[in-house]
Amino acid sequence: MVEIKEIWTKKTLIGLGLGQFLSLLVTSTGFTSSELARKGINAPTSQSFLNYVLLAVVYGGVMLYQRPALKAKWYYYLLLALVDVEANFLVVKAYQYTSLTSVMLLDCWAIPCVLLLTWIFLKTKYRFKKITGVVICIIGVVMVVFSDVHANDRAAGGSNPVKGDLIVIAGATLYAVSNVSEEFLVKNADRTELMSFLGFFGAIISAIQIAILERGELKSIQWSAGAIAPFLGFAIAMFLFYSLVPILLKTNGSAMFNLSLLTSDMWAVVIRIFAYHEKVDWLYFLAFATTAVGLVIYSMREKDRKEQDSAEVADEEEAGGSLGGGRAIAETSTKV
Template identity: 75%
Template sequence: MAMDFRKFWTRNMLIGLGLGQFLSLLITSTGFTSSELAKKGINAPTSQSFLNYVFLVIVYGSILLYRRKPLKAKWYYYIILGLVDVEANFLVVKAYQYTSLTSVMLLDCWSIPCVMLLTWIFLKTKYRFLKITGVIVCIAGLVLVVFSDIHAGDRAGGSNPRKGDAIVFAGATLYAISNVSEEFLIKNADRVELMGMLGLFGGIVSAIQISVLERNELKSIHWSAGAALPFVGFSVAMFMFYSLVPVLLKINGSTMLNLPLLTSDMWAVVIRIFAYHEKVDWMYFVAFGAVTVGILIYSGGDKDEDEDQHPLNSAEDPPRIKQDEEAKSGNSSRGTGAGSSKTWVV
């Protein structure tokens, strides 16, 4: 019995749980800074993320230039990833203009089955009954959150719920694609390369989109400390989130990234209670417990994943990828210094 307990509380599982909750807190902080910007009438979702990509390319791009080594992954993978990541961030932030917080929170769970499907197809990850059960329990906890909002009368319909819900579905699907792509790249390429190239192409895509969609909005903003601080705070939190995501992806994979991040809304509840002294429905605590149990079920037990990490490479690439993996296996701790995550997935 003691042996089974030690198998359950593995080092990777404990690191994954702790890091996942820290990432969850970072996401909570981005939610609050976005809320502050919305209260000030600032509607620039792409601009909010742009500074994060600038931080990424400055920090990790500088390291890449210092190394002067060729890219380990095809450059066009990073263009696609940058485009997908920018649009995922844009859509989910945009959805808050049309639908309620609880709808966004629930529908964002769509990224979990999407991640599981994509990793099963492209990364050959196998999910057994224990893993699937953990995901179901986590989603059940989020359903309880929605019911608690309805029970407490806090649900706001939004100006166009159907449009907002459709936007969330689209954004959650793009998040899943982004997270799985990052998982593949962090395991077959390099963490610094991933962050530097994501920052480069994410910044380029963001700049183009800002010039087309948000140029007039930025001109109309009366910049002050009250407007600039939430903007910078959002970018710093996102930079930390993106920098840590590859760590969790390398240790536990993209599904384990998405599961702990479900608790971000519940951490927001804790902040509401202690920072703003607001009353919260008792069902939130039941939901938090359900999500915690689901994460434990998912991350415990025997190793359930059997991944083939080569499916996205062309026919001429396997020898090089194999050499990279053998090199990494001799120095596996190198990939746990900092990452993304968010992975995520963030």
């Protein structure tokens, strides 16, 4: 009963559900990016530009209306925006060289980076149960690597898989820095402030990068409905993704966020099954189930030693009928 209560808490359910919705959004951005790459459109920064504009307009408008005092220095958001823009640039760029599945799998490199960064800078402690959940999640992803579907996908996709994989790893590292920074800011500043400044500085940096790197590419694109639709779909999915990420970061942390995204590859397979009627290897389903189990284990709450000691003393005081002792323990628990 104790274990069930630890799993099915409100925080856990929200974290798992929101994490999977974000994973679906990542899958949709992957499909739109892959579709643009197949059409020969190579404009990774331009794809993200509209998302930053939407963030700046929507959340910036809220800030202008409320006029709150800033809770963090503006240059923190500038540095965050720079890292975030380049992370998006690198990962979207990788679709020009490697396959959709490779990008999604190699994105898991962000997980050990996040664990290391949160441990160093946010002083996050990962006990045995958390580490076990992480390992099980990664095992689920490794299963996909050995499936026949994945092997065929890698063989068929990309003009330079090695180059594309290295670009993904670089982008995943920057994503880890961005996620941990966002977790710190959303817990110590304000979500609306974070989104508005990230959108504002992200749009400026993206516009400069587009003018330098992608102006010629944009002029050469034949802007038909087939080209516009993936751009808009990518922007809308990214806007929803960016809007919801801070909620998960604040409640469950950046490690849980990155673990949730591991299922994006599995969701891509589900979409292929129902939308394109493709047959997939059974190992995909086992991988999805394994990753889901790892997420649940990671989400389970672990009591630290102080909480356990307080609970044991509280039980002893309750058994002895000491009202004053119980009150003191309650005060101690509140302070902890």
